Amino acid sequence: TFSSCRGEARAASGGCPQAGNTGAAGRGNYFSLLCALRPTTAAALFVERFGISESDAALLITATMLPLAIAPLSYGYLLEAVPAMRVLRWSLVGLAISELAFVLVDSFIVLLGIRFVQGLLLPAAFTSVMTFISGTAHSTRLRRSMSIYVAATIVGGYLGRLLAGLGASLFDWRLFFVVLAAALLVCLALLGRLYVPTRLETPRPRPGDAVAILRDPTYLSTYVSIFCLFLVFAGLLNFLPFRLHVLMPGLSSSITGLIYTGYLLGVATSLGSGRIAAMVGNEQRTMIIGFGGYMLALLSTLVPNVGVLFGGLFLFCGSMFLVHSLATGSVNQRAAQHRGIVNGLYVTFYYSGGVTGSYLPGFVYEHVGWPAFVLLLLGVAGLGIGALLIGQKYTNLLLTTPR
Numbered sequence: 001t002f003s004s005c006r007g008e009a010r011a012a013s014g015g016c017p018q019a020g021n022t023g024a025a026g027r028g029n030y031f032s033l034l035c036a037l038r039p040t041t042a043a044a045l046f047v048e049r050f051g052i053s054e055s056d057a058a059l060l061i062t063a064t065m066l067p068l069a070i071a072p073l074s075y076g077y078l079l080e081a082v083p084a085m086r087v088l089r090w091s092l093v094g095l096a097i098s099e100l101a102f103v104l105v106d107s108f109i110v111l112l113g114i115r116f117v118q119g120l121l122l123p124a125a126f127t128s129v130m131t132f133i134s135g136t137a138h139s140t141r142l143r144r145s146m147s148i149y150v151a152a153t154i155v156g157g158y159l160g161r162l163l164a165g166l167g168a169s170l171f172d173w174r175l176f177f178v179v180l181a182a183a184l185l186v187c188l189a190l191l192g193r194l195y196v197p198t199r200l201e202t203p204r205p206r207p208g209d210a211v212a213i214l215r216d217p218t219y220l221s222t223y224v225s226i227f228c229l230f231l232v233f234a235g236l237l238n239f240l241p242f243r244l245h246v247l248m249p250g251l252s253s254s255i256t257g258l259i260y261t262g263y264l265l266g267v268a269t270s271l272g273s274g275r276i277a278a279m280v281g282n283e284q285r286t287m288i289i290g291f292g293g294y295m296l297a298l299l300s301t302l303v304p305n306v307g308v309l310f311g312g313l314f315l316f317c318g319s320m321f322l323v324h325s326l327a328t329g330s331v332n333q334r335a336a337q338h339r340g341i342v343n344g345l346y347v348t349f350y351y352s353g354g355v356t357g358s359y360l361p362g363f364v365y366e367h368v369g370w371p372a373f374v375l376l377l378l379g380v381a382g383l384g385i386g387a388l389l390i391g392q393k394y395t396n397l398l399l400t401t402p403r
Contacts, residue, residue: 052108061238062359063112067119068351072127072344085191088128092188094121099181103174123347130343146332150270150325154317158263209341218334221391223345225287226327227353228384232294232377233320234357236301239365239373240309246370247306259306262313266321273325283326284392290326291385293319298378302371324350 098118105111133145164176213219237260244259269276277286293315300312331342357380365373 059112059359060115061234062355063115064119064122065234065351065355065358067116068123069348069355071120071123072347072351084128084131085194087124088132089188089191091121091124091128092184092191095125096181096184096188099177099184103177123351126347127344146328147271147273147325150321150328151267154263154266154270154321158260162260210345213342213345217394218391219331219342219345221387221394222327222331223349224387225291225384225391226324226346227349227356228380228387229291229294229320229323229327229353230350231353231357232298232381232384233316234354235361235373235377235380236298236316238358239362240301242365243301243370244306244309247304247309259310259313260317262310262315262317265314265318269318269322270325273322273329276322277326283330284388284395287323287326287330288385288388288392290319290323291381291388294323295378295381298374298381302374 095118098114098121102111102114105114130146130149133149164173166176214223240259273286277283280286280289297312297316297319300308300315303309328346331346334342361373361376364376
């Protein structure tokens, strides 16, 4: 997958050595996202192994999402002083060590601590990959390169869930974590083949600049919508394994992992988001339509049938990554300056939604049931549409107001 991405980027830049870095650096990000998401499929195993509740098992994701929600802006300072490739290399080393530690401990509290450390390392990897790509990709292909980056995170998220489930079902749940640690070290070695510029400059974030950006309704509406988007996404996928085990008791972890095949449609909608928006008319309208598909997919999960759930996840993931890709491009296109801060705020809102969705909706599921849980997520998705409509109204007002 990433060899083809690398070749495409190289061809687009007329053979410039920097362009090949998109796919190769993406490998590190790809396996980093495997680290972030692979405990989700095995959540039921952790419930049995440690005698904990379903919402406590979901803390394994929350513990990682929490630093992801608060760290991205601070890494702007680090990347101002330290080359992005050095940050990426050290984050991969740390992630590999943490994966091995994950299989050696028998305390759930210690596991949560390891996941929190991974949550500190993951934004370093994500931010450094994005900084490296933006600094080396040809200007005419930057948007395409970032689409490949998003597609890499989708494939990593999917395989993290699928392979963790298959490994737990066919072998031992620890095996996948060991293999992932080895894969991260292989990625570390491959990074040595990349062309590395002497320095990649990034603007130093300043609190005043961040506040000024948040006062702009066009930015704020996108940030609020992306918060809602990932809250719903994390909420549904975090607790979906428990729903599957209710519908089909004794369902194997491998089948639970296969249910996430809908992720693959997200690759297509991410890479084709620009063309879809062109057909619809504009990006904001397309994002609203994407949220509509999101809500339709949520409604399908009320049908007590695993086959319907399987089909609904294709629409759910396709809609999610369509909105995500367009929102990323939208804020960057709008930003004439302070792009580091704009993207840092985007990542912060995105993962703040993930933190909230990975744990809090679980209380509704545990104490009220699945229909109320889905109703809550539908309400949050509706708030996301409302934010986009407000942003679109403000944009139209700017376009029609005489200057």
